[in-house]
Amino acid sequence: MINYRLCSGPRDSLRRTDEKKQMLNNNKTYISKLKNNVGEEVTLNGWLYNSRASGKIQFLIIRDGTGLCQCIAEKGKVSEQLFDELKHLGQESSLMVTGVVRADERSLGGFELTVTDAQIISVTTDYPITPKSHGIDFLLKNRHLHLRSQRQWCIGKIRHTVIDAIRRFFNDNGFTLIDTPIFTAMAAEGEQTLFEADYFGTPMHLTQTGQLHLEAAAMSFGRVYCFGPTFRAEKSKTRRHLTEFWMVEPEVAFIELDGLLELAENFVSFIAAQVLQNNRGELETLDADIAALEKIKPPFYRLSYTEAVDILTGQKTKDFLDKQLEQVKTEKKQIETKISELEHKSASGGLKQWQKDKIAAELIELRSELAEVNTKIENNPKHAKLAAEFQWGKDLGGSDETIISQMHDKPVFVTHYPKQAKAFYMKTDRDNEKVVLNFDLLAPAGFGEIIGGSVREDDYDLLLERIKEQGLNIENYNWYLDLRKYGSVPHGGFGLGVERTVAWLTGEPHIRQCIAFPRLMDKVYI
Ligand code: ATP
Numbered sequence: 001m002i003n004y005r006l007c008s009g010p011r012d013s014l015r016r017t018d019e020k021k022q023m024l025n026n027n028k029t030y031i032s033k034l035k036n037n038v039g040e041e042v043t044l045n046g047w048l049y050n051s052r053a054s055g056k057i058q059f060l061i062i063r064d065g066t067g068l069c070q071c072i073a074e075k076g077k078v079s080e081q082l083f084d085e086l087k088h089l090g091q092e093s094s095l096m097v098t099g100v101v102r103a104d105e106r107s108l109g110g111f112e113l114t115v116t117d118a119q120i121i122s123v124t125t126d127y128p129i130t131p132k133s134h135g136i137d138f139l140l141k142n143r144h145l146h147l148r149s150q151r152q153w154c155i156g157k158i159r160h161t162v163i164d165a166i167r168r169f170f171n172d173n174g175f176t177l178i179d180t181p182i183f184t185a186m187a188a189e190g191e192q193t194l195f196e197a198d199y200f201g202t203p204m205h206l207t208q209t210g211q212l213h214l215e216a217a218a219m220s221f222g223r224v225y226c227f228g229p230t231f232r233a234e235k236s237k238t239r240r241h242l243t244e245f246w247m248v249e250p251e252v253a254f255i256e257l258d259g260l261l262e263l264a265e266n267f268v269s270f271i272a273a274q275v276l277q278n279n280r281g282e283l284e285t286l287d288a289d290i291a292a293l294e295k296i297k298p299p300f301y302r303l304s305y306t307e308a309v310d311i312l313t314g315q316k317t318k319d320f321l322d323k324q325l326e327q328v329k330t331e332k333k334q335i336e337t338k339i340s341e342l343e344h345k346s347a348s349g350g351l352k353q354w355q356k357d358k359i360a361a362e363l364i365e366l367r368s369e370l371a372e373v374n375t376k377i378e379n380n381p382k383h384a385k386l387a388a389e390f391q392w393g394k395d396l397g398g399s400d401e402t403i404i405s406q407m408h409d410k411p412v413f414v415t416h417y418p419k420q421a422k423a424f425y426m427k428t429d430r431d432n433e434k435v436v437l438n439f440d441l442l443a444p445a446g447f448g449e450i451i452g453g454s455v456r457e458d459d460y461d462l463l464l465e466r467i468k469e470q471g472l473n474i475e476n477y478n479w480y481l482d483l484r485k486y487g488s489v490p491h492g493g494f495g496l497g498v499e500r501t502v503a504w505l506t507g508e509p510h511i512r513q514c515i516a517f518p519r520l521m522d523k524v525y526i
Pocket residue numbers: 189232234240241242243244245247449450451452453495496497498499500501511
């Protein structure tokens with residue numbers, strides 16, 4: 001039998017807590033909506049992001065999923081007990097805070113809360129990720145928690161806008177969404193990057209692109225797109241490659257190369273404009289180059305592959321790389337000076353703990369910048385050599401793309417690559433049999449390729465020849481060849497990588513930060 005008398009104490013206090021929560025929830029709002037409540041008392045539900053006490057005042061930075069807000073608790077204005085609880089509350093504790101909204105230009109997000117009451121929901125102690133810097137390996141291992149950081153949050157919000165813009169652009173321009181399969185027997189992008197899958201005893205793999213199936217759909221719907229995860233067993237660790245990434249691919253019947261370039265530049269400009277419109281605050285927090293994004297409007301630059309090779313092997317590239325080396329060396333000196341100043345300061349003593357922590361965090365940051373600068377200095381002559389000795393016929397390498405892209409302030413199309421360097425389905429240029437009608441779009445400022453696209457070979461015999469040349473199993477491609485047998489038309493499309501686009505727009509150097517749970521060649525963390 002239950003002894004009610006024994007239970008009544010805790011039950012009462014539980015009821016009181018529930019009532020209080022209910023009461024607080026009556027005027028619940030979100031940080032992103034505070035502008036509607038200036039002068040009013042509201043409640044925020046969130047987590048303690050950071051806090052600092054200064055005598056009789058506590059500054060609590062609260063995050064609630066929609067933003068950050070500084071909440072100020074003053075001794076005497078809240079109960080003694082609450083003031084004390086808040087003072088010892090650990091980072092990432094969850095709570096409900098009630099207070100009066102004040103507009104303040106200088107404040108984070110433009111608004112502050114003068115705390116009148118609070119309800120602590122769950123106390124956290126020893127949260128492993130502190131506001132000071134941590135190594136990337138540690139952060140990836142703790143990705144489930146690191147997602148709460150301001151940087152990851154800003155990137156996630158921008159990624160959301162990019163994906164929304166992608167869908168909007170195609171939906172508003174007469175494209176039909178077609179979902180293409182993930183299990184496939186086809187190898188459109190070379191057999192080296194296939195992930196094997198055992199499909200009830202039949203060898204299959206995870207798709208590298210939806211394009212081939214999409215071509216079939218384009219012959220039914222005219223203009224189509226697919227959007228989903230894509231898999232490539234990339235065997236090199238670069239900042240531009242994941243093994244699982246999201247790609248959107250439009251495919252259009254009755255289109256030539258010029259039409260595709262126009263579609264791509266309108267599309268990318270639309271994405272950039274949407275991010276500028278919806279995520280200015282996030283871009284600012286990330287220190288992204290907003291002025292550069294404002295320039296992303298059609299027309300983009302256009303270079304043929306052959307022109308790109310001439311640039312790479314010419315004097316212009318040599319001068320450019322020499323100048324860059326000088327700049328990086330100057331930067332290195334500046335970083336070294338700052339490091340020694342800070343080391344000196346921290347050794348001098350008489351500092352408060354928070355000052356020491358701040359210096360330690362800055363030093364971690366500066367040392368990682370120094371390592372980056374050293375890599376640049378090391379790579380410069382290697383990249384210069386690769387560029388100078390570039391042979392017509394090879395695919396452009398990562399460093400070659402970086403150089404071309406660094407020389408431009410807007411995205412640049414590189415078109416007409418040598419046939420031998422490209423996929424079997426690309427259409428041979430009838431005016432120059434050595435090249436195909438394709439393009440890569442390189443994002444500016446050194447970011448590199450975000451789109452690859454082409455007009456597709458629409459001649460049955462030429463396509464068959466290319467499939468045979470590649471040693472692909474014809475049986476798997478018979479249906480694809482059929483498309484050239486029954487009402488073949490000029491058609492083409494392209495693929496844009498979501499993570500690379502987000503990395504470029506946010507100025508994030510590594511694409512692993514541009515997806516919530518990255519899959520990398522050497523490791524899947526969580
Ligand atoms: P790269 O030469 O840089 O490996 P790719 O030529 O293999 O790229 P495509 O096959 O043209 O790339 O794919 C279209 C787009 O998909 C690329 O422009 C890029 O944005 C994205 N993409 C390709 N591979 C990856 C990857 N491993 N990780 C993330 N994005 C990728």
